Amino acid sequence: MVSLGASDVRVSPLGIGAWAWGARSFWGDYSVPDLQAAFDTSLGGGVNFLDTAEIYGSGRSETLIGTFLQATDKKPFVATKFFPLPWRLTKGSFKKALQGSLKRLGLQKIDLYQIHWPSPPMPIDVWVSALGDVIEAGLVRLGGISNYNVEQTRQAHALLADRGIHLTSNQVHYSLLHRNPEHSGLLDLCRELNITLIAYSPLEQGVLTGKYTPNTPLPGVRGRRYDRDFLLRVQPLIGLMREIGQAYGGKTPVQVAVNWVISKGAFPIPGARNARQAQEILGSLGWKLTHDEVFALEQAAEKS
Numbered sequence: 617m618v619s620l621g622a623s624d625v626r627v628s629p630l631g632i633g634a635w636a637w638g639a640r641s642f643w644g645d646y647s648v649p650d651l652q653a654a655f656d657t658s659l660g661g662g663v664n665f666l667d668t669a670e671i672y673g674s675g676r677s678e679t680l681i682g683t684f685l686q687a688t689d690k691k692p693f694v695a696t697k698f699f700p701l702p703w704r705l706t707k708g709s710f711k712k713a714l715q716g717s718l719k720r721l722g723l724q725k726i727d728l729y730q731i732h733w734p735s736p737p738m739p740i741d742v743w744v745s746a747l748g749d750v751i752e753a754g755l756v757r758l759g760g761i762s763n764y765n766v767e768q769t770r771q772a773h774a775l776l777a778d779r780g781i782h783l784t785s786n787q788v789h790y791s792l793l794h795r796n797p798e799h800s801g802l803l804d805l806c807r808e809l810n811i812t813l814i815a816y817s818p819l820e821q822g823v824l825t826g827k828y829t830p831n832t833p834l835p836g837v838r839g840r841r842y843d844r845d846f847l848l849r850v851q852p853l854i855g856l857m858r859e860i861g862q863a864y865g866g867k868t869p870v871q872v873a874v875n876w877v878i879s880k881g882a883f884p885i886p887g888a889r890n891a892r893q894a895q896e897i898l899g900s901l902g903w904k905l906t907h908d909e910v911f912a913l914e915q916a917a918e919k920s
């Protein structure tokens with residue numbers, strides 16, 4: 617188990633991301649029994665952190681999680697997000713959005729409420745101040761941000777610290793193929809300020825699973841983002857991930873990709889769409905890549 621930020625909350629070393637749960641336009645079709653099985657397998661395997669957002673499937677992801685929570689006596693830590701839509705211009709809209717999430721999730725309190733993007737038109741301090749308000753009102757246990765850069769993270773941290781509240785997390789894109797948080801200094805800053813860096817898309821939306829190749833490209837929107845040339849370039853990295861995984865009894869690229877994120881001190885939230893995927897993700901835990909293996913993977917990733 618690991619701590620979240622400076623809080624005394626203890627969670628499994630990885631969480632499960634639920635963007636694909638109900639978000640058809642980006643992820644394609646889904647099956648509720650498969651998602652229920654992904655949920656059950658994850659919780660049954662000891663994962664106790666779920667990440668969703670009000671905009672995933674326009675609320676469908678939260679509604680599905682709410683239904684799954686009702687059918688279990690387990691109480692996972694639930695993280696969701698407020699989206700600063702351009703027509704949301706008052707702090708009141710923040711509280712209203714939170715109430716919508718509480719209703720869909722069937723919860724009295726959100727464990728971790730995150731500001732999804734630092735997008736205009738409202739300045740950062742408006743939403744961070746609204747986050748402080750809902751924490752003080754007892755509607756939210758811990759507060760986080762997402763997609764904030766170094767300066768914005770410093771600002772959000774300071775604004776909450778002025779009120780005696782510790783900023784718990786910053787959720788950003790971080791994977792072997794997307795190491796911006798290291799290059800920008802964000803990972804170091806999070807370490808310095810005791811903020812958990814939650815790594816989204818740790819499997820690079822499926823690319824790092826190794827199942828997508830130039831001959832079997834990613835479907836839908838993902839196929840445009842990661843084209844055939846890109847898939848061709850990452851094959852040597854996938855090969856190395858398989859080779860390194862062999863030393864640990866046949867760990868797969870999925871498991872090596874997630875273990876790499878953990879080795880960097882970040883908290884990965886891979887998406888799982890069925891029991892098989894969730895089970896494989898669980899195998900990312902309980903072992904550790906060596907320093908030399910981490911270095912070799914990064915060298916291969918840089919050549920991709």
Ligand SMILES: NC(=O)c1ccc[n+]([C@@H]2O[C@H](COP(=O)([O-])OP(=O)(O)OC[C@H]3O[C@@H](n4cnc5c(N)ncnc54)[C@H](OP(=O)(O)O)[C@@H]3O)[C@@H](O)[C@H]2O)c1
Pocket residue numbers: 632633634635636667668732762763787788815816817818819820821822823825827870885886887888889892893894896897
């Ligand atoms: N804050 C933000 O702005 C933001 C942005 C993006 C994501 N997120 C969060 O981060 C979570 C994870 O990111 P992500 O969903 O973008 O990408 P990801 O975790 O990198 O990839 C997830 C996808 O990989 C495939 N996959 C997962 N496990 C697999 C396995 N064992 N075998 C084969 N394929 C497997 C599945 O898609 P297929 O089976 O369809 O290939 C799955 O949906 C999201 O669910 C969301 O909670 C947050």
